[in-house]
Amino acid sequence: MAKVRHSRFDCTPGCSVEAAIGLIDGKWKAIILWHLLAGTLRFNEIRRQVQSCTPRMLTNQLRELEDDGLITRKVYAQVPPKVEYSLSELGLSMAPILRSLKAWGDANIGLYGKPLGHDPRDLQPGGSA
Amino acid sequence: MAKVRHSRFDCTPGCSVEAAIGLIDGKWKAIILWHLLAGTLRFNEIRRQVQSCTPRMLTNQLRELEDDGLITRKVYAQVPPKVEYSLSELGLSMAPILRSLKAWGDANIGLYGKPLGHDPRDLQPGGSA
DNA sequence: CAGGATCCCACTGGATACTG
DNA sequence: CAGTATCCAGTGGGATCCTG
Numbered sequence: 001m002a003k004v005r006h007s008r009f010d011c012t013p014g015c016s017v018e019a020a021i022g023l024i025d026g027k028w029k030a031i032i033l034w035h036l037l038a039g040t041l042r043f044n045e046i047r048r049q050v051q052s053c054t055p056r057m058l059t060n061q062l063r064e065l066e067d068d069g070l071i072t073r074k075v076y077a078q079v080p081p082k083v084e085y086s087l088s089e090l091g092l093s094m095a096p097i098l099r100s101l102k103a104w105g106d107a108n109i110g111l112y113g114k115p116l117g118h119d120p121r122d123l124q125p126g127g128s129a
Numbered sequence: 130m131a132k133v134r135h136s137r138f139d140c141t142p143g144c145s146v147e148a149a150i151g152l153i154d155g156k157w158k159a160i161i162l163w164h165l166l167a168g169t170l171r172f173n174e175i176r177r178q179v180q181s182c183t184p185r186m187l188t189n190q191l192r193e194l195e196d197d198g199l200i201t202r203k204v205y206a207q208v209p210p211k212v213e214y215s216l217s218e219l220g221l222s223m224a225p226i227l228r229s230l231k232a233w234g235d236a237n238i239g240l241y242g243k244p245l246g247h248d249p250r251d252l253q254p255g256g257s258a
Numbered sequence: 259c260a261g262g263a264t265c266c267c268a269c270t271g272g273a274t275a276c277t278g
Numbered sequence: 279c280a281g282t283a284t285c286c287a288g289t290g291g292g293a294t295c296c297t298g
Binding site for chain 2: 016027030100102
């Protein structure tokens with residue numbers, strides 16, 4: 001990671017499990033990555049997918065993801081502004097993690113009384129947040 | 130989850146990605162689960178594997194994992210006390226997630242200047258934290 | 259051995275208002 | 279549209295000491 005903005009990495013050296021979760025912690029990162037798995041999105045498009053995330057937090061999380069090299073930020077010099085976020089190679093390489101998270105959630109979320117729509121689209125990023 | 134001790138679950142209903150990460154957030158849970166994947170461990174055995182986790186936090190995280198149904202706590206009525214922690218069925222079902230996290234970390238941790246031992250034992254839980 | 263209790267502070271993150 | 283700025287509450291989590 002470029003700047004160690006988040007100090008959550010004090011595990012013993014060489015702990016790859018911590019390394020990985022350290023990048024997708026922070027309440028929104030995993031879902032953001034998940035949605036970007038479906039393709040490039042603009043700022044407000046992400047907001048719409050992750051409604052309960054405030055603009056401030058969204059910016060924050062996107063910046064950390066960018067600093068960690070997981071996503072790419074492309075700014076179009078125009079008015080009104082247009083900024084596109086997409087997964088980098090490294091971000092794409094996290095797909096297995098994201099999919100296993102999704103798969104587990106799909107299989108087990110019902111146990112917690114949380115009804116799951118089982119909407120087929122849910123199996124693809126871009127579905128409900 | 131039994132008691133919603135941790136309030137981190139305010140995503141839109143049906144978000145299975147959030148559901149899954151919500152259970153393994155909290156700085157230590159993923160590593161604890163990882164180590165338990167290798168088999169039953171006692172309190173201080175876990176402490177040794179996750180040195181930088183204080184007893185208080187370890188208790189805390191273990192309790193949450195237990196409340197979430199991911200681990201099982203077996204207390205032996207004896208002196209000195211003996212408590213064993215092991216993965217429940219549900220906890221075991223998270224193995225794919227944990228393994229994908231580990232795999233990703235192994236493949237990419239080097240990019241961050243964190244040297245990786247590439248110790249073969251690292252591929253199995255029970256190795257270095 | 260396996261924790262519980264208490265103190266305390268840093269950071270997380272929400273609400274709201276403003277801007278290029 | 280895509281953020282920034284500021285204020286502020288809640289809590290995550292460390293340090294330390296105590297106990298059945």
